[in-house]
Amino acid sequence: MKIDLRSDTVTKPTKAMLEFMMQAQVGDDVFGEDPTVKKLEQQMAKMFGKEKALFFPSGTMANQTAIKLHTKPGDQIICDQYAHVYNYESGGVAFNSGATCKLLNGNRGMFTAKQVEEAINPKDYWYAPSSLVTIENTTNKGGGACWDYNELLKIKTVCTNNNLGFHLDGARLWNALVANNETTRQYGEIFDTISVCLSKGLGCPVGSVLVGNEAIMQNALRLRKVFGGNMRQVGYLAAAGLYAIENNIERLVEDHKKAKDIGEVLSKLSGIKKVEAIETNIVIFELNDDVNEHEFVKKLAHKNINIISMGSNKLRMVTHLDYTDVMHNKLLIELKKINFYKN
Numbered sequence: 287m288k289i290d291l292r293s294d295t296v297t298k299p300t301k302a303m304l305e306f307m308m309q310a311q312v313g314d315d316v317f318g319e320d321p322t323v324k325k326l327e328q329q330m331a332k333m334f335g336k337e338k339a340l341f342f343p344s345g346t347m348a349n350q351t352a353i354k355l356h357t358k359p360g361d362q363i364i365c366d367q368y369a370h371v372y373n374y375e376s377g378g379v380a381f382n383s384g385a386t387c388k389l390l391n392g393n394r395g396m397f398t399a400k401q402v403e404e405a406i407n408p409k410d411y412w413y414a415p416s417s418l419v420t421i422e423n424t425t426n427k428g429g430g431a432c433w434d435y436n437e438l439l440k441i442k443t444v445c446t447n448n449n450l451g452f453h454l455d456g457a458r459l460w461n462a463l464v465a466n467n468e469t470t471r472q473y474g475e476i477f478d479t480i481s482v483c484l485s486k487g488l489g490c491p492v493g494s495v496l497v498g499n500e501a502i503m504q505n506a507l508r509l510r511k512v513f514g515g516n517m518r519q520v521g522y523l524a525a526a527g528l529y530a531i532e533n534n535i536e537r538l539v540e541d542h543k544k545a546k547d548i549g550e551v552l553s554k555l556s557g558i559k560k561v562e563a564i565e566t567n568i569v570i571f572e573l574n575d576d577v578n579e580h581e582f583v584k585k586l587a588h589k590n591i592n593i594i595s596m597g598s599n600k601l602r603m604v605t606h607l608d609y610t611d612v613m614h615n616k617l618l619i620e621l622k623k624i625n626f627y628k629n
């Protein structure tokens with residue numbers, strides 16, 4: 287039995303999801319003729335109370351399209367120093383949009399309305415025009431932390447007053463909604479554009495969706511084409527999305543509970559310095575200075591447990607749909623048995 291906690295992207299579609307996918311009606315989506323893609327897009331738009339939704343092959347492409355929709359070359363976007371769009375999208379903000387990032391020093395990937403206000407460049411020709419604020423919920427590098435909705439409302443006011451777009455990278459928004467009893471509508475109300483992922487916690491093989499109102503989304507279809515993201519009989523994949531939003535959202539509480547259990551066990555182990563607060567399905571912990579991170583990861587791998595290193599003696603585990611109760615019990619037992627200081 288292999289226990290893979292490197293990411294919630296490692297899930298494989300279940301038999302039920304595959305069967306649902308097989309029955310999808312499809313057509314050429316580049317001609318706008320795939321009924322299942324249309325159904326997913328309409329359903330997603332409705333969930334968020336937005337006029338439009340567009341299906342994408344990846345979260346990166348959905349985010350990059352959103353950034354391009356909100357900016358002109360030379361503009362500046364405001365985001366946290368931990369932001370996925372800045373750290374893990376291959377420099378796409380510069381490559382695709384010709385924009386720069388003003389990085390905020392937040393707490394676990396989250397900043398305040400006051401920090402945003404202070405980061406806006408003066409409207410003077412010396413400065414790059416600030417045009418967009420982008421946030422992430424939950425935060426990835428921040429360890430699955432969730433934003434305080436009231437702070438988001440305050441940031442929205444700053445955006446409105448300063449004519450800035452407001453984008454949500456919601457790759458793991460589902461986790462935040464479930465953890466805090468929030469609704470998609472609430473997020474639709476304050477963000478201009480939202481990207482959500484279907485292939486992380488929700489267990490689809492592929493797919494993200496970008497939602498927004500007509501005015502901002504007008505050019506999204508063309509940009510997706512420019513980025514090479516047009517797809518043909520892709521209703522099979524959209525069907526996986528329809529299945530996932532019906533069946534796999536509420537169950538995220540189980541992933542969150544398992545992550546908490548793991549954190550509790552880790553926090554009692556001798557070789558561990560610190561476990562970050564666990565709000566959703568991500569566990570980030572730091573080893574003692576005298577424990578070698580690579581040796582520790584190897585030791586776990588030897589027991590068929592895979593996790594990833596985040597550098598600086600920090601490690602990450604992510605719970606997900608394919609991490610079963612049996613695996614969970616085995617993991618907790620194995621963790622308690624680890625000798626950090628001996629090979």
Ligand SMILES: *Cc1c(COP(=O)(O)O)cnc(C)c1O
Pocket residue numbers: 343344345346347349370371422424425426455457458483494
């Ligand atoms: C995974 C992730 C993305 C990108 O998704 P891909 O589908 O892998 O391109 C974007 N933002 C965050 C916060 C993520 O965790």
